[in-house]
Amino acid sequence: MHILVVTAVPAERDAVTAATAGRPERISVPGGFELHRTRPAAAGGMSDGPDAAEGPYVLDALAAGVGPAAAAAGAATALTAAALGGHRYDLVVSAGIGGGFAPGAPVGSLVVAEEIAAADLGAETPDGFVPVTALGFGTDAHRPPEELVAAVAAATGALPGTVLTGSTVTGSAARAKELLARHPRALAEAMEGFGVAEAAAAHGVPVLELRTISNPVGPRDRAAWRIGEALAALTAAFADLPRALSSRSTP
Numbered sequence: 246m247h248i249l250v251v252t253a254v255p256a257e258r259d260a261v262t263a264a265t266a267g268r269p270e271r272i273s274v275p276g277g278f279e280l281h282r283t284r285p286a287a288a289g290g291m292s293d294g295p296d297a298a299e300g301p302y303v304l305d306a307l308a309a310g311v312g313p314a315a316a317a318a319g320a321a322t323a324l325t326a327a328a329l330g331g332h333r334y335d336l337v338v339s340a341g342i343g344g345g346f347a348p349g350a351p352v353g354s355l356v357v358a359e360e361i362a363a364a365d366l367g368a369e370t371p372d373g374f375v376p377v378t379a380l381g382f383g384t385d386a387h388r389p390p391e392e393l394v395a396a397v398a399a400a401t402g403a404l405p406g407t408v409l410t411g412s413t414v415t416g417s418a419a420r421a422k423e424l425l426a427r428h429p430r431a432l433a434e435a436m437e438g439f440g441v442a443e444a445a446a447a448h449g450v451p452v453l454e455l456r457t458i459s460n461p462v463g464p465r466d467r468a469a470w471r472i473g474e475a476l477a478a479l480t481a482a483f484a485d486l487p488r489a490l491s492s493r494s495t496p
């Protein structure tokens with residue numbers, strides 16, 4: 246099984262590959278992108294000895310940049326480069342830190358997306374926000390395979406719920422309330438998942454989104470961010486991921 250993991254920044258990519266043994270192999274792809282290729286150990290996660298059992302997959306981690314457009318460009322480039330090489334990824338994962346909606350997703354928790362929803366793709370009208378789908382075109386959400394989401398939740402302890410993608414970090418209680426009114430199952434907010442999911446859908450590859458919560462969604466408070474804690478939780482999640490994937494064959 247071959248997995249593409251797309252993060253926004255190198256610190257997130259390195260937190261993902263830190264769950265695996267050894268130094269990642271670096272592979273250049275067009276557009277100046279660089280894949281960090283690792284081979285996670287078998288179920289149970291991290292392993293560094295010569296006797297380590299080979300894991301159920303090969304993982305390519307890519308730091309594509311912040312925001313849905315950068316994420317879509319990076320993911321689509323990696324997927325296309327693979328396709329031109331006669332290869333195909335089995336799964337694409339959007340991963341990184343994110344904001345958590347209270348009280349469901351506290352700082353330090355892990356969320357797996359049942360739904361990856363574009364929070365601001367549509368039109369503002371006098372009667373409120375109208376999603377792009379209600380305007381008669383486009384897509385505003387992707388649903389990862391249910392069975393895979395359940396397996397990941399069981400293996401990692403992740404909370405299943407909607408993960409929103411926006412181009413702007415929420416900075417007020419009023420905006421957080423508005424988002425929750427439109428997406429009652431929202432647990433997390435980030436800036437890349439929907440872009441990664443669009444690229445995966447274009448290539449017919451299943452998608453997942455995993456977010457570790459670094460800050461609450463709401464009034465801006467930089468002092469409240471717990472980025473180190475969230476990155477450590479991301480490494481722990483990817484150490485547990487082989488258990489979820491080894492229980493199933495290709496999604």
Ligand SMILES: O=C(O)c1cccc(C(=O)CC[C@H]2O[C@@H](n3cnc4c(=O)[nH]cnc43)[C@H](O)[C@@H]2O)c1
Pocket residue numbers: 253254311312341342343344345413414415416434435436437459460461462465466467
């Ligand atoms: O300046 C601020 O107040 C602020 C608050 C939270 C996050 C940021 C970022 O610039 C982080 C963007 C980066 O991290 C992900 N992320 C983390 N927390 C959130 C969030 O609450 N809402 C949206 N995105 C978040 C995001 O995916 C980006 O990759 C700034």
